[in-house]
Amino acid sequence: MQVKELERVARQIRLRDLQAVYDAGAGHIGGEMSAIDILTALYFRVLKIYPSEPRRPDRDRFILSKGHTACALYVTLAKRGFIAEEEISTFLQPHSRLNGHPNCNKVPGVETNTGPLGHGLPVAVGVAKAGKLTGAGYHTYVMTGDGEMQEGSNWEAIMAASQFNLDNLTLIVDHNRFQQGAALADTNNVAPLRPKLEAFGWEVSEINGNEMAQIVPALEHRSTRPHCIVAHTNKGHGISFMQDRVDWHHKVPNKEQYEQAVAELSEAL
Template identity: 55%
Template sequence: MTLTVEHTTMPVLGRLPIHSSRAEQVAHIAEAARQIRIQDLKLVHYAGAGHIGGDFSAIDILATLYGAVLDITPDSVTDPERDRFILSKGHVAGALYTTLAAFGFLPVDDLATFLKPLSALNGHPNRRKVAGVEANTGPLGHGLPVAVGHALSAKLDVSLRRTYVLVGDGELQEGSNWEAMMAASQYQLDRLTVIVDRNRLQQGATTKETNDLDPLPDKAAAFGFAVVEVNGHDHGELLDVLSAVPFRPGKPTFVIAHTHKGHPISFMSNNVAWHHRVPDVAEFQQALTELEAVAPGYTKELGMTERSEGIIKHSLPRVSSAPGAKRGRG
């Protein structure tokens, strides 16, 4: 099987007008996420490689950021005052490329070159080749320090531009993240938001079996962050939280987005085998059927359906660093 331009069928969705209602925004993000998943599924299936499990756990976060949160457009990718998004879990490059294409940063046809010889679309993103990519990531534990550096530059500039970084949960086992979190707190970088794709699975096992991160909210709060937990597949929750930062003046924000790898595909979701497995023809067809069965813009079907016992303690955002405080207030 070979990936060709016939497999790049995704519509370019772009952004809604700024005065759109929340319901319209959420429906738009939901539809973008659905289309991005369909396109990403085709990329991985026809290219014969990729990280579809992690792609699908992160796509709702990416669609929310690019669809309604980040102050960045295809025309402003070099504007010094743009918001920055850094994908630290660089192995989900396929999800990032597809998201960039969905919002007009990258020609959709270019997706057909994914992983091909001499393509700009490497297995990990390259800012020198792809407009909209902020940092060359792939080795884990690199994005958060870079995000801290950017947030520091914004603070020195007395700029309101924001910095978002998406890290994997397994990735937090790298010590460099915690070095960076200490610095973020020391420098009071409250326009920095760390989003954790908390799918609880790493390459070969659960995070709990490997090097347990819990109690993650307490750890992040102890490192000086305002901590918020959300359902990482609920576009409304993601939109509300990611557009409301900072939650505490002087504190960076740590959003724990509870997700499932492979979500929402029945046979992939929360299944460790799908870290970088490639769907065969039958699996591809079934996954495609499941994604196409969802009505365009319908978010509930994409909601997290199989929450593991005890994972979601708070379906609504909360601020862990200051009990009883109201979200979104200074």
């Protein structure tokens, strides 16, 4: 897909994600909205994937380390053909396989279980290292939150990726500046991220992570080193009253807010 079409698909995914969270009465909508443009670019442009063969050995790998934003991943997987779009209506319902955090044993297209923060990047380093050891041609992508980068396990993984020269690994940091309960700056401010990653031997790109024309070339870039994309995004992007509001990390809109958000996202379509 080209940029304009990707933008249109991202707006559709935002709208369906909003509806799913509202119907379920739970979710992490703020961080989902910040990440959806990147997810769209990955699944509809960048990743070499096969919805009818989700475990095909030569597929590219994507790990959503910020697993609490699972609903956005489910909607993206459904739109890409991994699961039926009708199944999104079961999100968080009893016996549904669409849990609050992604489960690779239940949902096609999910590479590994995530939820406890600080685990996805270490797993991705192992996946990328395995690719190197076996001579496989796949590329591994992983998305973390910026608050998640406070976890020490991530920095151990960053050091290992550099040591092993994992040029088949791309880390995307969803840098929306807010985490649960507070702004990143008021918690344990790991920003600026670029000089820290560069000090560990990584190549680093900084982009507007809600601007598709910047996202696509950054994701398609290939380096001779591990590559980190610091994606500057907006929490709650696309919905005026949610944007850059910490309380929308884990909150569900009421009826009036839902109708306003639907109107705003539908207008953009």
